[in-house]
Structures are given as structure tokens and as C-alpha cells.
Amino acid sequence: MNSKIKNYVDVLFNDVPKTRKAAELKEEILSTLNEHFEAHLAEGKSxxxxYTDALADMGNIDELLESLAPERELKPKIDDYRRRKARNTSIAVMLYIGGVIxxxxxxxxxxxxxxWDEDKARITGFILMMCCVAAATGLLIYTRMSVPQDVEPYIVSKKSGFDTSTEQGRHWAAYSKLYWMVVTIIYLSVSFTTMAWxxxxxxxxxxxxxxxxxxLFTGGKDESED
Incomplete structure (x- = not known):
């Protein structure tokens, strides 16, 4: 497979939702472009x-990409989830900030x-902060885990580093978010307890x-390392 063609197609699909239909279309375009590329090479071209002629043979690829847009009946569900996610994320951020305050x-x-005496007030503040952190983290996890399966490819971050068009990729994307949430909680807890920032x-x-x-040891694949 020609690396230049692969890079070109990767860029084309960079902002395309990672659905099964998109993956199939991407493979089809890659295969067709490479076939045309090899055919032109066989004709003695540089x-x-x-490469230029192979792209010209494909015509307007943008029209093919437009076919990957979400179906009309999915758009209300996508918009509804985005509003819910924005609201819940705002609440979670306020809880995190409120806990620190x-x-x-x-x-x-x-x-x-x-x-109270200072020690009792400090302990009470720490307990209240952890309650706020727990509530905020739970809200974020619930928001992420409650994504409707049919709209997930259209709203999951494209920078998650995992191929969310596969079940394994979706699981690892969720594990990654949960892992870093836990790390954040540990960091804040240790930092505020010891004040050793x-x-x-x-x-x-x-x-x-x-x-x-x-x-490395569990076989999780982070696409950002490819």
C-alpha cells in the first residue's frame, strides 16, 4: 500500500465519525486508489x-463523505445528548471548584x-471536598456511559486515541477516561492533604x-502512537 495514499485517506477521514459504514468506505477508497495507482505505474508513469492520476480517477470524494452524515432521525438524539453533556459537565466543574473552595x-x-478549631475545620473541608469530587466524577461517568449506542460515533471525541468504531476501542476509551478521573482524584487528595504541591x-x-x-501488557491499542 502506498504510504502517500494512506496518509491522504487518513486526513480525509480525520473528522469523520468512526462508524462501521465509515470504516468500510475508507477501506474501499484505499483499495480503489491503490489499484488505480498501481495501474498507472504499470503504464510507465512516475x-x-x-498518485495524481489515481486521485483524479476517484472524482469528488467529498460526495462520498457526505453520505456518512448522521441520518435525519438521529440528529435530535445527538443534539439532546450534547445539551445534556454540556449541562452535566458544567455542573461537574462547579462541584470540583466548589470542593476546593x-x-x-x-x-x-x-x-x-x-x-470549630482549625484542625476540625480542615478535616470537615476535606470530607466535603471529597464528596463534591465523588459527585462530580460520578456525574461525568454517568454522562459518558449513558451515550445512546446509535449516536455514540457522532459525539465521542475524535481525539480519544482509540478506534471507537469497534467494541474494544469503545471499552478502552471509557477505561481511559475513568483511569484519569481516578488519577485526578488521587492527585487532589494527596496534594491538599500534604500541601506538598x-x-x-x-x-x-x-x-x-x-x-x-x-x-502494553493488556493489548490496549492507542491510535495516537501509530
Whole structure:
């Protein structure tokens, strides 16, 4: 397979939803382009000329890509999920921020009004922050896991690094999001407990190395490494 043709087709499908229909069309276009390319080479043309003529033989590929747009009846479901995702993500972000505010503000408020001693206020703030983090994370996980299966290819991030046109790819994309959510919770918990921010950033390095090891030893495939 000609690498130049493969790169061209990869770019064409970069923003196309990773549905089974899209995967089949991509393979068909790749196969056809390579057949035309080889045929032009056999005629004695240079590689550059054969490549140009092969693309010309295909005609307007954009018309083929337009056929991959979601069907009309799916559009309301896609729009509904996007609104729900935006709303839930906004709530989750506010919960994360609110948890940090509670952790930082409670000791000061307690000191001003003399309600609790500082240690008790700090512990209470930490517990409330963890409750906010748990609620926000649960909301994000629920939002991600409740994607209607028929609209999932049209709304899943194209930068997830996994081929969501396959069941295995969808599972790994979900595992990846859950993994990094847990890492974030651990990082915030350790950082706010120890207040050693100058050291706790190492958690991200360890987590990244651990994730790559998981992918390596379990067969998970991250497309961004291809």
C-alpha cells in the first residue's frame, strides 16, 4: 500500500465519525486508489504522476463523505445528548471548584466565627471536598456511559486515541477516561492533604507510565502512537 495514499485517506477521514459504514468506505477508497495507482505505474508513469492520476480517477470524494452524515432521525438524539453533556459537565466543574473552595475557606471561616478549631475545620473541608469530587466524577461517568449506542460515533471525541468504531476501542476509551478521573482524584487528595504541591506533580508521571504499561501488557491499542 502506498504510504502517500494512506496518509491522504487518513486526513480525509480525520473528522469523520468512526462508524462501521465509515470504516468500510475508507477501506474501499484505499483499495480503489491503490489499484488505480498501481495501474498507472504499470503504464510507465512516475510515482507522483500515478498518485495524481489515481486521485483524479476517484472524482469528488467529498460526495462520498457526505453520505456518512448522521441520518435525519438521529440528529435530535445527538443534539439532546450534547445539551445534556454540556449541562452535566458544567455542573461537574462547579462541584470540583466548589470542593476546593470549601477546603480552603472552611478553616478561615471557622477562625473568624470561632465555630470549630482549625484542625476540625480542615478535616470537615476535606470530607466535603471529597464528596463534591465523588459527585462530580460520578456525574461525568454517568454522562459518558449513558451515550445512546446509535449516536455514540457522532459525539465521542475524535481525539480519544482509540478506534471507537469497534467494541474494544469503545471499552478502552471509557477505561481511559475513568483511569484519569481516578488519577485526578488521587492527585487532589494527596496534594491538599500534604500541601506538598512541589512534589505531588510526580503522580502524573507515575500515572502516565502506569497507563502505558497497562496498554502494553493488556493489548490496549492507542491510535495516537501509530
Amino acid at each position: 510515482e507522483n504522476q500515478a 470549601l477546603l480552603c475557606a472552611l478553616p478561615g471561616i471557622s477562625d473568624i466565627f470561632g465555630v 512541589h512534589i505531588t506533580w510526580i503522580i502524573w508521571l507515575i500515572a502516565s507510565a502506569a497507563w502505558q504499561a497497562i496498554l
